[in-house]
Amino acid sequence: xxxxxxxxxxxxxxxxxxxxxxxxxxxxxxxxxxxxxxxxxxxxxxxxxxxxxxxxxxxxxxxxxxxxxxxxxxxxxxxxxxxxxxxxxxxxxxxxxxxxxxxxxxxxxxxxxxxxxxxxxxxxxxxxxxxxxxxxxxxxxxxxxxxxxxxxxxxxxxxxxxxxxxxxxxxxxxxxxxxxxxxxxxxxxxxxxxxxxxxxxxxxxxxxxxxxxxxxxxxxxxxxxxxxxxxxxxxxxxxxxxxxxxxxxxxxxxxxxxxxxxxxxxxxxxxxxxxxxxxxxxxxxxxxxxxxxxxxxxxxxxxxxxxxxxxxxxxxxxxxxxxxxxxxxxxxxxxxxxxxxxxxxxxxxxxxxxxxxxxxxxxxxxxxxxxxxxxxxxxxxxxxxxxxxxxxxxxxxxxxxxxxxxxxxxxxxxxxxxxxxxxxxxxxxxxxxxxxxxxxxxxxxxxxxxxxxxxxxxxxxxxxxxxxxxxxxxxxxxxxxxxxxxxxxxxxxxxxxxxxxxxxxxxxxxxxxxxxxxxxxxxxxxxxxxxx
Numbered sequence: 001x002x003x004x005x006x007x008x009x010x011x012x013x014x015x016x017x018x019x020x021x022x023x024x025x026x027x028x029x030x031x032x033x034x035x036x037x038x039x040x041x042x043x044x045x046x047x048x049x050x051x052x053x054x055x056x057x058x059x060x061x062x063x064x065x066x067x068x069x070x071x072x073x074x075x076x077x078x079x080x081x082x083x084x085x086x087x088x089x090x091x092x093x094x095x096x097x098x099x100x101x102x103x104x105x106x107x108x109x110x111x112x113x114x115x116x117x118x119x120x121x122x123x124x125x126x127x128x129x130x131x132x133x134x135x136x137x138x139x140x141x142x143x144x145x146x147x148x149x150x151x152x153x154x155x156x157x158x159x160x161x162x163x164x165x166x167x168x169x170x171x172x173x174x175x176x177x178x179x180x181x182x183x184x185x186x187x188x189x190x191x192x193x194x195x196x197x198x199x200x201x202x203x204x205x206x207x208x209x210x211x212x213x214x215x216x217x218x219x220x221x222x223x224x225x226x227x228x229x230x231x232x233x234x235x236x237x238x239x240x241x242x243x244x245x246x247x248x249x250x251x252x253x254x255x256x257x258x259x260x261x262x263x264x265x266x267x268x269x270x271x272x273x274x275x276x277x278x279x280x281x282x283x284x285x286x287x288x289x290x291x292x293x294x295x296x297x298x299x300x301x302x303x304x305x306x307x308x309x310x311x312x313x314x315x316x317x318x319x320x321x322x323x324x325x326x327x328x329x330x331x332x333x334x335x336x337x338x339x340x341x342x343x344x345x346x347x348x349x350x351x352x353x354x355x356x357x358x359x360x361x362x363x364x365x366x367x368x369x370x371x372x373x374x375x376x377x378x379x380x381x382x383x384x385x386x387x388x389x390x391x392x393x394x395x396x397x398x399x400x401x402x403x404x405x406x407x408x409x410x411x412x413x414x415x416x417x418x419x420x421x422x423x424x425x426x427x428x429x430x431x432x433x434x435x436x437x438x439x440x441x442x443x444x445x446x447x448x449x450x451x452x453x454x455x456x457x458x459x460x461x462x463x464x465x466x467x468x469x470x471x472x473x474x475x476x477x478x479x480x481x482x483x484x485x486x487x488x489x490x491x492x493x494x495x496x497x498x499x500x501x502x503x504x505x506x507x508x509x510x511x512x513x514x515x516x517x518x519x520x521x522x523x524x525x526x527x528x529x530x531x532x
């Protein structure tokens with residue numbers, strides 16, 4: 001117990017000595033979690049009334065709890081920093097609470113300028129309470145470190161002599177089996193199995209008329225499979241992809257052309273009902289497109305059951321449309337094409353928020369609103385000219401083609417992505433997926449899976465006492481075998497083929513975390529057997 005007490009004292013000494021570092025890192029983490037993806041813009045209707053109204057939005061219990069835990073490290077570090085400088089404990093805790101309150105108010109005000117974030121009073125309460133709780137924990141730990149030592153020792157990755165080799169091995173195996181099990185359980189999370197066949201297809205709005213889009217639509221067609229780049233390359237330049245697809249009816253589900261002013265528009269495939277104008281007046285149109293706005297939008301007379309069932313069975317689709325926006329400041333998001341019931345229930349929606357294209361697609365992972373997370377392409381609407389858009393999903397990757405096959409943006413949605421957004425579902429709705437950051441997301445997924453394995457393997461290695469050959473074999477086995485098993489599990493449970501790049505990425509993340517854990521404590525000449 002003396003060694004435990006000494007280690008606990010060393011932890012307390014480290015916390016007080018490095019309090020400024022702990023506080024700084026906590027602030028950076030808070031800013032990263034709450035303000036990503038940092039795409040700030042000034043709302044066109046910015047006013048004190050607008051700011052006040054944003055704080056009236058509600059939050060859920062999960063977000064409230066997560067926000068409390070998010071600020072605990074900040075309160076802990078700040079209390080450790082202030083403690084030597086302020087004598088009274090109640091003064092320190094009061095200062096911690098006030099600084100936490102100022103920080104969270106700053107964050108919430110910054111979120112007003114983020115189109116993907118919501119500011120709420122409950123967040124202010126949760127964050128400031130988390131900071132206060134962190135300060136209380138610091139003094140609790142300072143006064144009763146002997147009782148708390150056993151709970152905190154697990155987090156010491158430098159040298160934990162009383163955690164036996166056998167226990168660490170069990171932890172490593174448990175985490176590895178947990179990760180592989182979760183990868184198996186989420187393999188269907190990115191399928192389109194939960195689409196609802198009762199939803200109508202709409203162009204320019206939602207059913208209730210509360211999400212209007214101002215712009216023009218020339219055509220819309222949808223297939224039940226994901227066309228490959230070569231097929232799309234042949235279709236996009238023709239400027240008549242819907243007409244071309246009608247000559248290949250085996251995969252085409254629906255096709256509408258809007259080239260004159262009518263009260264109703266029929267599906268060229270006869271699979272869906274007519275698209276009727278919801279104001280029972282002729283939609284403004286030119287020779288090549290119709291105009292939609294808050295007074296004119298289209299909706300099928302009956303649910304798009306055939307469309308939903310075909311895509312539900314294949315879990316693939318390709319959506320072609322030709323559109324032109326009339327306003328760069330549209331919010332809502334404003335619905336361009338939507339297969340939905342209202343603003344909360346949908347199968348898919350193509351929409352606009354200012355200059356960004358927002359795409360929501362329903363699957364077990366993203367929920368009934370397709371928003372956990374939603375997909376975003378920034379700077380998509382940069383002019384009022386017509387642009388051809390193709391969105392292809394093959395159950396693994398979502399690709400967006402703009403005007404030609406070379407202008408493509410891709411987003412990976414494999415089992416690794418499903419696992420990450422399932423574990424971190426509380427932040428999924430607040431952090432839309434930016435297709436320009438696909439590599440960052442993939443790296444994030446692999447860090448979550450393999451970094452803990454590398455840390456555990458490093459702790460195990462530091463306690464091994466064996467010959468150099470045995471150490472080398474163990475290192476290679478521990479760093480190569482887990483990523484290989486994970487890769488095999490993923491390709492067997494999805495349509496993805498074996499990927500050497502993903503395998504190398506897993507090995508790299510595992511190796512880096514392993515090396516950071518063992519530090520400089522590697523002993524090549526030890527010959528003592530491990531103590532179990």
